[in-house]
Amino acid sequence: MRTEQQTIDEILDLAAAQFKVPRANLSADDDFFKKLGIDSLQALSLLTRLEQHFNVELPDYELQGVSDFRTLAERIQARL
Amino acid sequence: MNSFSGKALSWELASGVIEVTLHREPCNEIGTLCLSELEQLASALPSLEETAHALVFNSRLACGFSAGGDLRELYEGIRTTEPKAALAGIRDFHQRIHHVMNTLDASPLITIAAVHGIVFGGGLELALACDIIIADKTARFCFPELRLGIIPGFGGIPRLKRDLGNAVVRDLVLTGRSFNVTKAQQIGLVSQVVAEGQSLRVARATAGQLAKFDRCTTATAKKFIKPIPYDELRQEIEIVCDLYARPAVQEALKKFVESTDVQPYLP
Numbered sequence: 001m002r003t004e005q006q007t008i009d010e011i012l013d014l015a016a017a018q019f020k021v022p023r024a025n026l027s028a029d030d031d032f033f034k035k036l037g038i039d040s041l042q043a044l045s046l047l048t049r050l051e052q053h054f055n056v057e058l059p060d061y062e063l064q065g066v067s068d069f070r071t072l073a074e075r076i077q078a079r080l
Numbered sequence: 081m082n083s084f085s086g087k088a089l090s091w092e093l094a095s096g097v098i099e100v101t102l103h104r105e106p107c108n109e110i111g112t113l114c115l116s117e118l119e120q121l122a123s124a125l126p127s128l129e130e131t132a133h134a135l136v137f138n139s140r141l142a143c144g145f146s147a148g149g150d151l152r153e154l155y156e157g158i159r160t161t162e163p164k165a166a167l168a169g170i171r172d173f174h175q176r177i178h179h180v181m182n183t184l185d186a187s188p189l190i191t192i193a194a195v196h197g198i199v200f201g202g203g204l205e206l207a208l209a210c211d212i213i214i215a216d217k218t219a220r221f222c223f224p225e226l227r228l229g230i231i232p233g234f235g236g237i238p239r240l241k242r243d244l245g246n247a248v249v250r251d252l253v254l255t256g257r258s259f260n261v262t263k264a265q266q267i268g269l270v271s272q273v274v275a276e277g278q279s280l281r282v283a284r285a286t287a288g289q290l291a292k293f294d295r296c297t298t299a300t301a302k303k304f305i306k307p308i309p310y311d312e313l314r315q316e317i318e319i320v321c322d323l324y325a326r327p328a329v330q331e332a333l334k335k336f337v338e339s340t341d342v343q344p345y346l347p
Contacts, residue, residue, distance in 0.1 A: 059257040
């Protein structure tokens with residue numbers, strides 16, 4: 001079972017790779033829309049990658065209002 | 081006409097396969113322009129069917145296959161037109177898009193949707209009218225219509241009910257949630273999942289395999305396997321038009337179109 005910190009780290013790794021942002025520039029409490037410079041459709045592509053990586057299904061309504069990596073990790077952690 | 085180059089889509093017939101490419105920015109929204117070019121394709125099908133055995137839909141855009149109906153155009157139409165005329169326009173649009181979808185559904189050609197990225201609403205309904213959906217791992221599917229106070233209007237629910245279990249249809253339509261390709265294959269919507277960027281290549285290979293079979297037998301098998309729910313499709317148009325007559329729909333469209341929220345697709 002992953003710890004929440006491990007989940008956060010893996011999310012940051014994936015987000016940095018997908019949107020070509022230096023990993024060192026990302027931290028758990030960042031607003032991922034602002035930090036990655038993405039819109040809602042790009043956020044859905046990140047969600048797809050996260051679901052595949054963690055092998056979970058995460059309905060997008062569970063992410064309503066979620067914009068930071070830490071809360072995103074909590075939602076994923078709840079389905080692991 | 082063996083090829084066509086339009087503003088929303090283009091097609092070319094080569095080696096028995098009609099390859100239809102969607103390429104209307106921002107994400108292949110289906111409005112009056114796209115509908116008009118789809119109608120040209122539908123009109124050309126009878127002559128293309130003389131030499132073709134398969135048809136493949138794909139998108140050239142990085143964002144995905146299609147974000148569905150053009151909600152901005154729809155909202156502008158409702159906002160700037162007298163209500164009765166606006167509703168008549170909506171009915172006309174839906175009757176025309178149903179004709180296109182039904183033509184594809186009933187075509188003796190084997191139709192393949194090669195999808196990636198966003199496959200939402202009317203875009204998913206276009207894929208559903210095809211016989212086979214091949215999706216790459218980036219594909220994400222959704223019927224978001226209930227969020228706007230309407231139901232899928234391009235034949236979505238009757239075709240979903242034909243192809244999938246009713247409990248799954250209820251989940252997907254009533255929650256309006258998006259789902260990935262793993263889920264799509266699990267519920268039987270997608271038949272082949274491929275690596276990122278490979279859906280068109282695999283669709284071409286699949287179309288190549290189909291060319292080996294007797295065309296008459298293939299068309300007969302398709303007709304037997306895939307009945308078209310015409311009664312429910314007609315019923316859908318009536319339900320959609322009734323729903324559009326409600327002020328709540330215009331309000332929801334206004335909210336969506338005028339939203340500066342970073343998550344307009346995630347209400």
